[in-house]
Amino acid sequence: MIRILLFLLVVFLLGLGFAWLADRPGDMIVTFNGYQYEVKLIVAAVAVTAIVAAMMLLWWLTKSIWNSPYTIARYFRVRRRDRGYQALSTGMIAAGAGDAALARKMNRQAAKLIRSDQEPLVQLLDAQASLLEGDHEAARSKFEMMLDDPEMRLLGLRGLYLEAERLGHREAARHYASRAADVAPQLGWASESTQEEKVERGDWDGALKLVEAQKSTRHIDPSAANRRRAVLLTAKAMSTLDSDLPAARQAALEANRLAPEFAPTAMIAARALFRQDDIRKGSRIIETAWKAEPHPELADLYVHARPGDAVLDRLSRARRLQSLKQNHPESSLAVARAALDAGEYKIAREEAEAAIRMQPRESAYLLLADIEEAETSDQGKVRQLLAKAMRASRDPAWVADGFASERWAPASPVTGKIDAFEWRVPVERLGQLIEQDEEVSQAVRPAIEAPSKPDADMVELASELGESKPPPPKAEPRKRQEAAAPPVTDAVTEDEEPRPTRLPDDPGVNPEEAEQSQRRFRLF
Structure with a gap:
């Protein structure tokens, strides 16, 4: 479009110039070799313009004839490349559709028309065709060849990772994922697998660095990154609580700052604070988490915050916890347990029965059976309550991938997935x-x-x-x-x-x- 406008502009300027000369008549005299030539000015301008145009045309024609072999070769090369890309496109579509025969056929055509070092997709189509044909050995060899090419290295690592996962070679898969994460930490599959490996080995700092790298590259949502950091910091605090209390406290408090309503972060932060006799701050952390979601371990930790407290003081702390989350079965159970320890059987029975009315489950009936045995020693009623407990719904537990655990863990023991445990009722008994x-x-x-x-x-x-x-x-x-x-x-x-x-x-x-x-x- 711009060239057309320039051409029209030049034509307009030439026409304007010739019109200007035509309106101003004049003569031009040229003396050459003893002769004198006299012509009109407009005729001289037209002659000069024609000579320039003829020279330009002659130069273009000479250049075209000189470059004709290259032009012809380039035409056939472009035509060959277009055919190759058409075959490559058809082959990739066939590979995606699962047509192994057509994918292999198009791969051969594309390999003849396009050099693989110029177009890496030819190697990818070759590997995909081998996978569709079931020749996994050939596919792995092709993926290994890609590791030598910087442009194809990540693709080769991805292919080898998937093959190792298919064969169940977990260590090999994590090895390839670790190499990919070192080059490109923004890759979700590589960073996730590498983090799982580091968590399994207890390398919390290495896993945290990967999360920071993902967050800095903006390939992970900030809220998800904060949640992952909270989980890893909680696990780090749990592992160092007995050996390095100051470091455990720092990690636990940071984890609680990132996820204050997450029960494991609140529990480990409160434990670290209680060991340093900071009862008030630890209690506030537990109260914040309790308001969000009551948890029996939070109640037990809160009630027994001071080891030297009398049983009535523990009952009072349980009452305080109940006031923060009323009409909840965990609140009633916490008060019932504290009342049973204090010998207040009437209060314990009332709270246990209230918990059963809100949510009839195993632990409530078992607690009521303990109260009955401690107060009346009526074995008939105790056995009746135990029978009801056997038929009642199960208590919530930490569940991940079908595995129920009494204690929280940072990763699933089945698949190794991080932050897989959820506090919920497992499958029925x-x-x-x-x-x-x-x-x-x-x-x-x-x-x-x-x-x-x-x-x-x-x-x-x-x-x-x-x-x-x-x-x-x-x-x-x-x-x-x-x-x-x-x-x-x-x-x-x-x-x-x-x-x-x-x-x-x-x-x-x-x-x-x-x-x-x-x-x-x-x-x-």
Whole structure:
């Protein structure tokens, strides 16, 4: 477009100049070799212009003839290159679609038309075609050849990393990822795998440097980077808490500053502060995390912040924690545990029952059973509560990739993924899915179903205590199930043998057998 405008401008200026000369007539006299030539000025200007144009045309024609071999060669070279890129494009599309035959065919055509050192995509198409054909050895060799080319090095490392992951060679995959992360830390796959390796080895500082590199290159969201730093700093503080308390405190406080509502950061920061007798600051950290999401470990740490406190002082601290998050089962359970330790059984029972009303789960029933045993020693009620605990929903736990743990960890033990643990309820207990597994059902079902016949020992005990109904015929004692004792029912049908309408409590249970019974009820 610019050239056209320049051409029109030159033509306009020439026309304007000739018009100006035509309006101003004049003669031009030229003396040469004794002759005198006289012409009009306009004629002389046209002649000069024609001579210049002829010289330019002659120069262009001479130059074109001189450069014609190169021009012809360049034409065929460009045509060949265009055909090669067309084949390369078709091959890449075929590789993406999974057409191995067409991808290999187009790769051969592209390799003939384009040199691989000039176009790296030819090598990539070759490797992709080998992968589609199932020739992984050839693909790995091609990826290894790419390592010698600085432009293709990252692509080769990526290919070798994926091949190592496919074969399950975790160490080799992390080796390639580490090499890629050294060159380009902004690569997510490389930095993630390298961080997992460093976390597994306990190299917290190295993992933190990678996070900083990702954050500086803006290839990771700042909030995600802060969360990752908080997790790594928490793990670093946990590993150095016993050996280097000042460094652990510094790392824990920085982690808590980045994620103040994350329970593990609050717990490790509070522990470090409590060890240095900074009870007030540690308590504030726990209170902040408790308001966001109550956690039983936070409650235990808060209540036992001062080892020398009396049990009533611990109950008061539990009450303080409950006031920060009311109408929550963890708050009620924290007060119930503190009240049980203090011997305030009424308060403990009320809070435990309140927790059950809000969320009936295993720990609440077990705590209520402990309260019942401590207050009344009523083994019948204790066993009833233990049976309810066995059937209740599980308590929340740290879960990552299907693995449930009582303690938080910075990475998943299954996949090695960082920050994989979540505080949530794991899959339901095996006893609630027992009907789907016949083998387990045969072992556990007697412990969760009511017996068809009453225990002979219980019937004899009822007759000794003066029950109104006559005892049933003497029968062989049923073998006790190892899983748990069966629950007692109050009513009987017409088809069943006579049994007492209401069985009394069993005051004759041996305390050791009761403890074993309680342990048997806990399937998990």
